[in-house]
Amino acid sequence: MSDDTLRDEILGDDGFANWLRGERLSGKALAEQAQARIQAELGAVSCANVNDYLCRLLDAEYEIYLETERELIEGAVEAFLAADDTTQSKYPALRSLLEGLQGRLATNREPREALIAVSKSLAPFYKLLTESFAQSRKTRAGGSAQYHVAFILNQLGYQGLYERQRTLNGTVDFLFPSLAMWEKDRRRCTVLSVKRTLRERYKQVFEELSATRGLTMYLMSTQTEAEAQKDITAEKVQVISQQNVYLVVRDAIKHARFASEASVLGFTEFFCNELPRLKAGWTSDAGSVSTG
Missing domain, CATH: 3.40.91.80 (Restriction Endonuclease)
Incomplete structure (x- = not known):
């Protein structure tokens, strides 16, 4: 299996990385988590705290994004193995890679050698996955900020006025x-x-x-x-x-x-x-x- 084949399956709109992100890294989901966290921390929005409130919302969402991103990358293999056959069949190169590694682990009696082999084989997978998440991180912020501006507006009494x-x-x-x-x-x-x-x-x-x-x-x-x-x-x-x-x-x-x-x-x-x-x-x- 070539790196290009794996790249095609992981990257792109229909790639594994986008499937893995799913709803957990949507702008709306991240914004709602940040809003719940900062509401518990700062209480109600007012003119006395509106600057700190919006700054904390924006910064907290980025913190949550990084936390969630790390969890998704660390659990990527487990998520794929737990997916149904229809989902796995969309990524045949990845499925072949992981099935081959499972077989190697099952038959290799030398744990050290097996660990080295698995880490080398998965290196391109994690490199591409990290690359995809890094690109998504650069493009997500502008749109998600709008959820926080709308939240502030609603809290200040502008709901229905925009x-x-x-x-x-x-x-x-x-x-x-x-x-x-x-x-x-x-x-x-x-x-x-x-x-x-x-x-x-x-x-x-x-x-x-x-x-x-x-x-x-x-x-x-x-x-x-x-x-x-x-x-x-x-x-x-x-x-x-x-x-x-x-x-x-x-x-x-x-x-x-x-x-x-x-x-x-x-x-x-x-x-x-x-x-x-x-x-x-x-x-x-x-x-x-x-x-x-």
């Missing part, structure tokens, strides 16, 4: 208060886009912004202070500001690097000053507009 993943001309992460209001009077609406890091992705927001036809937009970056040192530059902030976009970051990043920059808001300022101000425009005469 809709997620609405298609205007492009898809936006959060539309306040509703598509119905947008269709009636878009000047009263607010758009929030959530990204883990900026890198080049902040340019995607400009495409989303073009769908809003000049409305002010908020771009939230959930990255840590360490990540922001390299990623959130003064040049990027200037470009973002010129596009009529406010950048929303962790309070520590705002205070340490952009204290005098009006176009950069901390989490607390956004949730507890900016949104309440904007809310007046969403809710006045809102009874005439259905929020679906």
Whole structure:
């Protein structure tokens, strides 16, 4: 069996690694675990703790992800052997590898030699599995952060005053208060886009912004202070500001690097000053507009 054959079975949308991840590493499942953990730790969300709350949610979810990832990789062989025949038949090269190793263990009377043989034979399998999980780790964070932003909004009383993943001309992460209001009077609406890091992705927001036809937009970056040192530059902030976009970051990043920059808001300022101000425009005469 070649390494390429095993690679094809482990990687990809229908690969063994994705089957192994299943629902345990879905963004929603991880977010719910983090929310339960941090609620028990911090209690109710308020303006006094909203920055710490969102930061802890984001960081706790990553911790849970790493814990779950380790458990899945360590239990990968056991999970495959426990799977039904239909599942195992999807990965014939892997099944052949593990069946051959079981046979070798059963007949080899030298435990040391058997252990060495098994470890060498499984090395490519674990290398590919680890590679797949590492790639998934890089791509998961942006989408899962939206679950935490929605959680904070609901806890602060904004449930029913926003809709997620609405298609205007492009898809936006959060539309306040509703598509119905947008269709009636878009000047009263607010758009929030959530990204883990900026890198080049902040340019995607400009495409989303073009769908809003000049409305002010908020771009939230959930990255840590360490990540922001390299990623959130003064040049990027200037470009973002010129596009009529406010950048929303962790309070520590705002205070340490952009204290005098009006176009950069901390989490607390956004949730507890900016949104309440904007809310007046969403809710006045809102009874005439259905929020679906």
